[in-house]
Amino acid sequence: MTQDFARAVELLQAGELVAFPTETVYGLGADASNPEAVAKIFAAKGRPADHPLIVHLSGHDAVDRWAEHVPEVAWELMETFWPGPLTLILKKQAWVPDAVTGGQDTVGLRVPGHPVALELLRRFAAANGNRPSGIAAPSANRFGRISPTTAAHVQEELGERVPLILDGGACAVGIESTIVDCSRGEPVVLRPGHIAPEHLAAVLGHCPSIETASGAPRVSGSLAAHYAPQTPMRLVAGERLLDFLCAQRHKGDRCGVIVHSQPPQAGMPHEWLMLPANPTGYAHDLYAALRTMDHADVSLIAVEALPETPEWNAVADRLRRAVAGAGKD
């Protein structure tokens, strides 16, 4: 774990992997114009090769090198939300490698809002001179597992599989970027995130629709089982939580309990974590909490169900998928 940008750029240029922080989660990066380098990402993650990757850029002046027929509305979204946790799906330039796009005619682009990511991207672009420059990067976790929000998480997930991890501290947002598809006319949200439909409405004039078809490989985060710990998980309604935990205690089971509205109970054998009772704070802590519980000696992770209001949508989406995938191996 280091802050050695020069070495990071050297490795990227040599077709090697570099993990780096963004404001959402840590990414596992490779030179997006080099298909052999990109192939190493899939190998390190154990990820199916037809899943497209996001290309990270140093600024929106680089967009035209990667995308074509960019609609006016996409430029407005970039203007408003970049650098930041928003990925735009656009028609790709013909040269963009299939390894990056999963063979689709679109490419996902984003300018991340993290100083370490931006410094890396700028230095990489400078080293590339006139050639199109971008870093393809999925979240730096093993496929289907919990996304890393610290450099130590990346180390734990990928270890020797990644030659260098840039350390930028804990990620501010904590869940993956909002993905908006601008390649098919009316913009559609493919993955909810910190930038909510209400925020997008400020640019679009109306709330975009959300289309998170589960099972579709176009967006790997849309697979029903994702972001998952190895310990089984259950969502339990707040008012049922104490009864549920008493029953677990009677069975002799120790649970990891993640709450947001009720204080931990003394006298229970369970492991408790209290997360902030607001969506932004909750998102910031969620993945680290799941990771902590996965390492605690518990047989089940019980999570207090979230309020069913729109501002909780993005974290509720990640929790649902974590529950669907938890304890699968």
Ligand code: TXA
């Ligand atoms: O916040 C983030 O987006 C993080 C950081 C590292 O930037 N990255 C991330 O990458 O979450 P990943 O690969 O775990 O998720 C990227 C999502 C995938 O679900 C992928 O299918 C989708 O973006 N995606 C990329 N290109 C696409 C395309 N052309 N069409 C549809 N979906 C695309």
Ligand code: MG
């Ligand atoms: Mg991911």
